[in-house]
Amino acid sequence: MNNFKNVWIFAQVQRGRLSPTALELLTAGRKLADSLKEKLCAVLVGYHVEPFVKDLVEHGADVIYVCDAPLLENYVDDVYARVLADLVAQYKPNKFLLPATNLGRSLSAKTAVFVGTGLTADATEVTIHEPDGQLYATRPTFGGNLMATITCKRTRPEMCSLRPMSYEKALAKPGRTGEVIHFAFDAKRHVSAARFIEFIKSGAEGIDLAEAEIIVAGGRGVGKPEGFVLLQKLADRLGGAVAASRAAVDNGWIDYRYQIGLTGRTVKPKLYIACGISGQIQHMAGMSGSDVIVAINKDPQAPIMKAANFAVEGDLYEVIPAMLEELK
Amino acid sequence: MHIVACVKQTPKSDQVKVDPVTGCLLRSGAASAMNPFDEYALEEAVILKEQLGGKVSVITMGPPQAEAVLRDSVARGADEAFQLGDMAFAGSDTWSTSYALAKGIEKIDAEQKVDIVICGKQTNDSDTGHIGPQISAWLKWPNAAFVKRIICATENFVRVERLTEDGSEILEMPYPCVISVVKDINQPRVRSVKGRLAAKRVQITKWTADDIGADKSKLGVKNCPTNVVKSFVPKREVCSVTVSGVTAQERGAKLVALLKENNCL
């Protein structure tokens, strides 16, 4: 096990864009690498991904493993997981962090079985346990009601997917240099019976929820689909994005992809404004990590009013227009 | 078409206790039911059967009382039920759990060829979402996760739409394959009277680790790669300010001022 060295991160690229999670993983990975006195390495898989090498190096990666091929342009589980498993087998990393994005959660799971090692899911904190150098990964479970710290004693690398926005993005140091290692794509091994057909861009304009710093969310209290137009107005004014509770989604007022919570998405914006949302545990599971929570609710007894940093009692149809007025 | 739906019995409430020493769940006491996400997996399996003919088998790995979710699955439209139960499985992590389920599915497949395995997106207890992709890794079958729609299923292939953060992706897979589904894929129906009767009568096939030819050195809390070393209830200390003002309009304006003051805008 001692010949497994260095901390790896998976730098996700989709549709020609480097995911911001890569920079968060570099922050988390840097801490681990420094406490182990090992190198921080990034894995870059895709097609035409070379331009991101410089980004990753400037943001802290010492070594970049690049696997670039036309057949890697789109994500197919088997193909990517095989590439990662082969990379791991050849270069033997000690720790391997991936993003807990949709792609990352599926990819990390499959790769862990191909590699034959343990995987912690959706961690929000990773540290090195000093006495033995093990990775301690802590993750919320049971909808955020219980934190569990997971270890992987006997196999290497210890793998972990890290929830987006759990760490700050690494800062760039222009001019920083690193080593690049090219890994050959093997069209015979790196295959799948699955075939990628096409990508359909979401009809929604504007900011991706996962990256929004400000989120204006609406619940059953919004009362009607047109209510989300008002919420969108506020979001636009603040440079944020709109989201929803399950009640609003189930009523058909807004698409499922905007649902926050246990059965929806997890977000961690700087500011989360919950409008007409009562704050049930399943909703809180998806947004309780926000830096600042605002609740706008008619009912002062609603649970969200106690969980919020700023609680505003009132009809959202009066409060939001007043906010817009004040923001002019 | 032979579809296998994977279902897990999970605690109904969010109030669950964990043994602080072993890190194992203390399941006794907590009311259990089918993992809510698995209702969508099972429903999608039943829809496929109705469209293409064939049958739905359900499989669970779990303690004796997990038999209840299998009977419930039959009430919701499944035809055959398989339970993997053995002390050797106890405390398995996702790597070991997916191994056991893959071995079970392999045995089902040997008896009657399996076309599609359907899992839920995640469970509501440990919610890793690993099991679907990992079953496919053990079986070396293709997979797709976060599936929000089965666009079409023919004799030879299935075309699915999976959710990404920026839209969705269409993939095509031959059989056999594994998919994990999100909840907007369908609206699970209520249990029928006929189904309830079938649930009472169904013969559940029970297999041990030996029955499925599983390598015991890959199973259970002692052998699985990961362990829970510590669990704790997160502290939520919120400094909550009630925004003052006589009218709702005043409070709205005050809120903006407060947010600016605190550098939130």
Ligand SMILES: Cc1cc2nc3c(=O)[nH]c(=O)nc-3n(C[C@H](O)[C@H](O)[C@H](O)COP(=O)(O)OP(=O)(O)OC[C@H]3O[C@@H](n4cnc5c(N)ncnc54)[C@H](O)[C@@H]3O)c2cc1C
């Ligand atoms: C397994 C499971 C998974 C779930 N997953 C999720 C999930 O992912 N996300 C999620 O959100 N929920 C989820 N839920 C549902 C969750 O339990 C709640 O039912 C849901 O969050 C309630 O949504 P809400 O707060 O919008 O509605 P309600 O609870 O009905 O609250 C509406 C609130 O609006 C207020 N209000 C009404 N009118 C106005 C007005 N004009 N102005 C201001 N305030 C007003 C009311 O006082 C009330 O507090 C899940 C449930 C289960 C069982």
Ligand SMILES: Cc1cc2nc3c(=O)[nH]c(=O)nc-3n(C[C@H](O)[C@H](O)[C@H](O)COP(=O)(O)OP(=O)(O)OC[C@H]3O[C@@H](n4cnc5c(N)ncnc54)[C@H](O)[C@@H]3O)c2cc1C
């Ligand atoms: C607090 C806590 C934290 C944990 N964290 C981790 C971790 O980070 N990494 C890890 O490897 N293990 C972890 N485990 C162990 C893990 O919970 C078990 O392996 C569990 O049996 C399967 O994982 P899951 O519930 O997350 O399933 P998921 O992968 O979330 O389930 C997805 C789907 O797979 C199917 N499925 C899942 N379990 C079964 C089953 N038993 N029978 C039939 N179908 C099933 C269902 O269709 C389900 O919808 C943790 C356990 C606890 C108690």
